[in-house]
Amino acid sequence: MKTIIIFDRAGEFAENKDTARDIRLKEIIPALENNEDVVLDFARVGAATQSFVHALISDVLRKYGGDALDRVSFKSCNETVKQIISIVVDYMQEGN
Secondary structure, eight states: OEEEEHHHHHOSEEOOHHHHHHHIIIIIHHHHHTTOOEEEEOTTOOEEOHHHHHHHHHHHHHHHTTHHHHHEEEESOOHHHHHHHHHHHHHHHTTO
């Protein structure tokens, strides 16, 4: 299992889409391709933009479909971050 500490890469306000893309390309996708589960730990992240979360997980959901949600988990999310993640996941599951 691979744990990715979002705060260490994005800080208290996760907003940089390039950072999210780098996490996705260099850490999430390689871990999934190696059959590892991934934990995205949002401890100490006070807020995240929808564009950050979209850049972080949308291609993963597109590539792996519903299985991605079985293999990628979200840890230590406050209510604000949970809402943003839910918006992005719901949007991707609608097929948009």
